[in-house]
Amino acid sequence: MTGALLELDDLHVEYPARRGTVRAVNGVSLRLERGMTLGLVGESGCGKSTAGQAILQLIQPPGRITGGRIVFEGRDMRDLSPEALRRLRGDRIAMIFQDPTSTLNPVMPVGAQIAELFRWHRSGVDGAEIRRRVVALLARVGIDEPERRVRSYPHELSGGMRQRVVIACALALDPALVVADEPTTALDVTVQAQILELVRDLQTERGTAVLLISHDLGVIGEMCDRVAVMYAGVIVESGAVDDILERPRHPYTIGLVASRPRIGQPDQDIRPIPGSVPDLAKLPTGCAFHPRCALADEACRNVTPALRTIGAQAVACHKAV
Amino acid sequence: MDIESGLARFWRTLRRSPKGMTGFALIALALGIAIAAPLLAPHDPSRQVIAWRFLPPLWEDGADPAHVLGGDDLGRDIFSRVLLGARVSIAVAIVVVALAMTIGSVLGAIAGYFGGMLDTLIMRLAEFQLAFPFLLLALMFMAVLGPGFYTLVTALTVALWVNFARVVRGEAMKIRPLEYIEAARSIGVPTWRIVLGHVLPNVFPSIVVLATLDVALVIIAEAALSFLGLGVQPPTPSWGMMISDGRDFLYEAPWMVLGPGVAILGTSIGINLFGDFLRDTYDPRLERP
Numbered sequence: 127m128t129g130a131l132l133e134l135d136d137l138h139v140e141y142p143a144r145r146g147t148v149r150a151v152n153g154v155s156l157r158l159e160r161g162m163t164l165g166l167v168g169e170s171g172c173g174k175s176t177a178g179q180a181i182l183q184l185i186q187p188p189g190r191i192t193g194g195r196i197v198f199e200g201r202d203m204r205d206l207s208p209e210a211l212r213r214l215r216g217d218r219i220a221m222i223f224q225d226p227t228s229t230l231n232p233v234m235p236v237g238a239q240i241a242e243l244f245r246w247h248r249s250g251v252d253g254a255e256i257r258r259r260v261v262a263l264l265a266r267v268g269i270d271e272p273e274r275r276v277r278s279y280p281h282e283l284s285g286g287m288r289q290r291v292v293i294a295c296a297l298a299l300d301p302a303l304v305v306a307d308e309p310t311t312a313l314d315v316t317v318q319a320q321i322l323e324l325v326r327d328l329q330t331e332r333g334t335a336v337l338l339i340s341h342d343l344g345v346i347g348e349m350c351d352r353v354a355v356m357y358a359g360v361i362v363e364s365g366a367v368d369d370i371l372e373r374p375r376h377p378y379t380i381g382l383v384a385s386r387p388r389i390g391q392p393d394q395d396i397r398p399i400p401g402s403v404p405d406l407a408k409l410p411t412g413c414a415f416h417p418r419c420a421l422a423d424e425a426c427r428n429v430t431p432a433l434r435t436i437g438a439q440a441v442a443c444h445k446a447v
Numbered sequence: 448m449d450i451e452s453g454l455a456r457f458w459r460t461l462r463r464s465p466k467g468m469t470g471f472a473l474i475a476l477a478l479g480i481a482i483a484a485p486l487l488a489p490h491d492p493s494r495q496v497i498a499w500r501f502l503p504p505l506w507e508d509g510a511d512p513a514h515v516l517g518g519d520d521l522g523r524d525i526f527s528r529v530l531l532g533a534r535v536s537i538a539v540a541i542v543v544v545a546l547a548m549t550i551g552s553v554l555g556a557i558a559g560y561f562g563g564m565l566d567t568l569i570m571r572l573a574e575f576q577l578a579f580p581f582l583l584l585a586l587m588f589m590a591v592l593g594p595g596f597y598t599l600v601t602a603l604t605v606a607l608w609v610n611f612a613r614v615v616r617g618e619a620m621k622i623r624p625l626e627y628i629e630a631a632r633s634i635g636v637p638t639w640r641i642v643l644g645h646v647l648p649n650v651f652p653s654i655v656v657l658a659t660l661d662v663a664l665v666i667i668a669e670a671a672l673s674f675l676g677l678g679v680q681p682p683t684p685s686w687g688m689m690i691s692d693g694r695d696f697l698y699e700a701p702w703m704v705l706g707p708g709v710a711i712l713g714t715s716i717g718i719n720l721f722g723d724f725l726r727d728t729y730d731p732r733l734e735r736p
Contacts, residue, residue, distance in 0.1 A: 216634030228626040
């Protein structure tokens, strides 16, 4: 049986806070097939990063996963022992973080940081061979003079170079899945394009599946096969990326797509979505989006909509057609 | 560049830094004296000669050129005693600081990284230790273990580890939530390695500075304990004990404290300068000129 590489089933993550329990992820289900790219898009604070961290079991206490399953390569990540989890991380599943400046240890040469992967996952590889592989990786991610750069400290590299190092770390052992949490947000626009291209090339070359977390529909449209739109801890719409961007059906997705500036259509207004993301500790009743939605009626205020299939996509909205 | 070894690079950086060079020279001098003391000393440091009693040093009237720093209250040659005293003082300082630094840093890193029960346990222990008068503690050790070098080292280590534990704990708590620690976890680095290999090196600059300050502190504390009869026993000389002895004759024979005093001062300054230089050179977070 060939199941999905990663399957999230009704995932719940909560953070206790003084103002009440923050339901950062409130019943998310996702499927990601081998070698594919799934985009997870949404505004700041919608729970998309938390969902990404939950996959690798990196939720920091007091936050915790309160329900659901995270099935990766047929095993529920939540059932793994700490040691089994450690073996999986970096080897089969890896993560690229948003800000390469804070992702790299400032007092460790970058080569040594990549070498950690071989050290803790490939114990048979000796020092000289590790060094050779690290140099090869740095060269592969487009770093000049890799023999010299292995000994550089992060502050001696530019932002783009640092993110290349982070990518080298994530892909060093050919993981089946990379969770990329806003990998280009902290970078210059010109560098962004280079980094995305690098990720895509490596992905094609190695058959890696990518879960790309981003607020940027442009990036999502460029990189992904499928996309899931998240709002207030739940998925409100998901489907093939072209369908979602061309024919969004959930009012929130319609708003997101409309609020995106486009080159070549200068006359088109950018229409922001009124209001802001609800407090995740005090979610509205019914559909979480109803206070900001022009179509909302009595049913939306009282009944939480379930995902249903409309056309080629799944939408969680009473009004969508 | 590439063929140059780490040691060669270190030496080149050191030679360019007046601060580092001064510190290095002073430490080398102190260590050299400690090692070669029996060869360098012109007299037996324990030999008492009535005629040498309160003998003034070279720069005072009535000095004897054979006794550069004069004689003490028991008629012993002070210069020889300063040279021999380097052995005990420096050995105690190095051993105590190394032990306290290792124990304190590891416990502090564990407390700061894991938090919760471990943190409570370690820090309550530290507070108990802080609340307990140091001399009382030292006397307890003396009563149980008997006076001597190892008792001295144990008592001082027990007194000093708290300094390191508290500093390192605070820093570890600051570092723990940072993204590069999460990143290290995300690539499957074992927890013990994260604490020792990723958190501790980030705290290292603070530890080095603290350690250099503590070396001077230990040399002085050794004096206090030796004075109480807890430390090394006479006739073995130590700088601290010589200052204690000289205190009673500060007006009549100020040169009795001068020799050991200058020795302690020089060694402390040397270690502090060298510690500063190490931090400037090896903390990659500081911008280099």
